[in-house]
Amino acid sequence: MKEVEKQLITKIITQDFGISMHLKGSHYIEEAAILALQDSSIFVMQMYQTIAEKHNKSVASIEHTIRYAIEITYDKNKLNHFFPHSFGRPSNSEVIWTIAENVKRGMLIHNMCAVTCSISAS
Secondary structure, eight states: OOHHHHHHHHHIIIIISOOOTTSHHHHHHHHHHHHHHHOTTOOHHHHHHHHHHHHTOOHHHHHHHHHHHHHHHHHTTSSGGGOTTSSSSOOHHHHHHHHHHHHHHHHHHHHHHHHHHHHHHO
């Protein structure tokens, strides 16, 4: 994974979605988004399993910690406009996959800018 992609994930989580990096769940969300970008067919439970093994935690603990970070942020009305079609708080998977999609879009724009800049420099 490129450093620019990791930076974009962190920016989306903290600045766009407003999830505090002080919450352990934000770091797990970050790891889950990386896994989603690496394998677009991965199931959320597989993400939890991979993260749990890495941190020597249970799958339930990872899921709960992510859910808690989302709930805290949602309760502060920071996530609501990103999920207008959700009835109530968005699910963990909705948040993870939305972050991954935003990173893909951001990287597409980043790559287009790089190509445009190199063409205009020629």
